[in-house]
Amino acid sequence: MLVIEDLYSGYGELKVLKGVNISVGKNEIVALIGPNGAGKSTVIKSIFNISDVSSGKVTFRDQDITGLRTHEIIKLGISYLNQGKINFSNLTVKENLMIGADQIFEPELVEEGLERVYNKFPDLRSKENELAYTLSGGQQQMLALGRSLMQRPVLLLMDEPSLGLSPKLQKELFETIAGLREEGISMLIVEQNAKKAIELADRTYLLEDGKVVLEGGKEILENEAIKNVYLGGRY
Amino acid sequence: MSLLAQSIINGLITGSIYALVAAGYSLIYSTNNFMHFAHGISVVAAGYMVYWLFTLAGTPFYVTCIITVILSALFGLAMYRLIYLPLQRKGASNVILLIASIGILTFFQNVIQIAFGSGVKLIGYIEVAKGITFAGITMTLLQIVILVISFIIFIMLYQFMQRTKLGRNMRAVSNNKELASIVGINHIRVSDFSFLIGSGLAGVAGILVALEQNLSPLMGTNLMIKGFTGAVIGGINYVPGSIVGSFLLGLAENLGILVLPSGYKDAIAFSMLFLFLLFKPNGILGKKEGRFDK
Numbered sequence: 001m002l003v004i005e006d007l008y009s010g011y012g013e014l015k016v017l018k019g020v021n022i023s024v025g026k027n028e029i030v031a032l033i034g035p036n037g038a039g040k041s042t043v044i045k046s047i048f049n050i051s052d053v054s055s056g057k058v059t060f061r062d063q064d065i066t067g068l069r070t071h072e073i074i075k076l077g078i079s080y081l082n083q084g085k086i087n088f089s090n091l092t093v094k095e096n097l098m099i100g101a102d103q104i105f106e107p108e109l110v111e112e113g114l115e116r117v118y119n120k121f122p123d124l125r126s127k128e129n130e131l132a133y134t135l136s137g138g139q140q141q142m143l144a145l146g147r148s149l150m151q152r153p154v155l156l157l158m159d160e161p162s163l164g165l166s167p168k169l170q171k172e173l174f175e176t177i178a179g180l181r182e183e184g185i186s187m188l189i190v191e192q193n194a195k196k197a198i199e200l201a202d203r204t205y206l207l208e209d210g211k212v213v214l215e216g217g218k219e220i221l222e223n224e225a226i227k228n229v230y231l232g233g234r235y
Numbered sequence: 236m237s238l239l240a241q242s243i244i245n246g247l248i249t250g251s252i253y254a255l256v257a258a259g260y261s262l263i264y265s266t267n268n269f270m271h272f273a274h275g276i277s278v279v280a281a282g283y284m285v286y287w288l289f290t291l292a293g294t295p296f297y298v299t300c301i302i303t304v305i306l307s308a309l310f311g312l313a314m315y316r317l318i319y320l321p322l323q324r325k326g327a328s329n330v331i332l333l334i335a336s337i338g339i340l341t342f343f344q345n346v347i348q349i350a351f352g353s354g355v356k357l358i359g360y361i362e363v364a365k366g367i368t369f370a371g372i373t374m375t376l377l378q379i380v381i382l383v384i385s386f387i388i389f390i391m392l393y394q395f396m397q398r399t400k401l402g403r404n405m406r407a408v409s410n411n412k413e414l415a416s417i418v419g420i421n422h423i424r425v426s427d428f429s430f431l432i433g434s435g436l437a438g439v440a441g442i443l444v445a446l447e448q449n450l451s452p453l454m455g456t457n458l459m460i461k462g463f464t465g466a467v468i469g470g471i472n473y474v475p476g477s478i479v480g481s482f483l484l485g486l487a488e489n490l491g492i493l494v495l496p497s498g499y500k501d502a503i504a505f506s507m508l509f510l511f512l513l514f515k516p517n518g519i520l521g522k523k524e525g526r527f528d529k
Contacts, residue, residue: 151418
């Protein structure tokens with residue numbers, strides 16, 4: 001579904017990715033792990049054309065999407081859940097949900113999407129007229145995920161969705177993510193929690209210094225290097 | 236007592252002009268994040284447009300007003316498309332855009348000076364009229380019109396920002412630019428409209444200023460500073476805040492000269508600007524980032 005070939009990318013003079021090859025298949029969950037600064041987020045930003053891609057190619061459903069404008073990429077069915085400030089804090093919950101979808105869909109489809117998201121996350125329905133910054137951390141994450149789902153993606157790019165969530169909320173989030181796959185959404189997830197990521201994903205890529213150094217399924221949990229460096233084995 | 240009431244009314248009238256300038260300015264600032272000081276020249280150019288079309292060429296007044304507002308809006312759009320956007324595409328920082336905006340302001344002030352001379356111009360649409368006195372307060376018909384028109388415009392602007400998709404996109408861009416681009420909002424389109432609407436508001440301000448005061452080529456700088464001060468007082472990133480702040484500025488100036496010599500009007504404004512920048516840079520109603528922004 002998504003194929004990244006020999007991608008070089010960064011920000012201005014700063015070169016972050018140095019020849020990355022990654023693919024995501026239909027209905028597949030793929031995780032990207034690695035140390036800080038390895039370029040995990042930059043992979044996602046390159047797909048979405050908000051970093052400076054210097055060479056390489058990104059194809060989605062056999063179409064070259066390298067250099068397409070962001071809203072064109074969204075129309076093709078890719079949605080991006082960023083990290084950091086994940087909601088429009090001064091807009092209401094309902095406005096936050098609508099704003100992603102009403103750039104690309106007719107009002108009826110937006111309304112229908114709103115109903116689906118409210119059914120999935122009932123907390124959001126009861127708070128639909130509240131400003132987003134009044135929500136708790138977990139609800140913020142739901143809202144951001146809900147907004148991505150409003151765009152009806154077939155591929156969802158997630159940048160550290162569990163960041164800052166309590167273990168209980170993380171567990172719920174990973175259950176939600178597993179549920180999204182059942183609805184036919186493929187996912188590429190950047191995750192700080194390597195163990196959780198590997199367990200959740202069908203395949204995992206380990207990124208170090210802008211290059212993929214390891215790729216595999218759940219069996220890489222047993223890999224010595226992964227164990228030592230990312231799963232706390234050496235402590 | 237009536238002196239106090241009169242000062243309050245005068246403050247509201249002055250404030251409504253400042254607020255028209257400030258609303259446009261803060262709409263542009265909040266969606267583009269740089270100081271568009273050339274906004275002042277949009278106001279002055281509109282004033283001179285009225286002078287040229289109406290006083291010199293004899294165009295009917297209402298036609299003059301419509302043409303002026305449309306041209307002001309397009310003038311703003313042209314500044315964005317022909318100067319700011321090309322600079323941004325070359326990677327110009329916001330400081331460079333600020334310098335460019337001062338350059339535009341100076342350039343067009345001089346163009347107006349060359350075209351119309353540096354002397355003061357009068358529109359002469361409304362004969363100098365004896366004011367209407369009610370309960371000890373004197374107002375001219377024009378001043379009542381200024382108050383009513385600006386209030387109608389502010390209500391329309393608020394409804395537009397709250398209820399339309401474009402208004403929502405503008406608020407989203409001003410709240411979080413990075414996220415706005417991630418959800419697919421076309422920021423150039425949003426900037427186009429913020430310059431169109433903001434400069435259109437400057438056009439309205441220009442018409443009212445031209446009717447209420449005398450025109451001079453350099454008045455844009457002063458109006459811009461007052462509009463900017465009003466915006467800072469209320470919250471430069473938040474359009475309703477900048478409107479409220481401008482009214483407060485108008486009131487403070489007019490109430491201040493009850494106790495200070497009238498030459499201190501500008502000093503009051505600058506003192507307020509200084510104090511707010513120092514102690515409350517987000518302004519009275521300016522919004523900070525939410526607590527739970529992760």
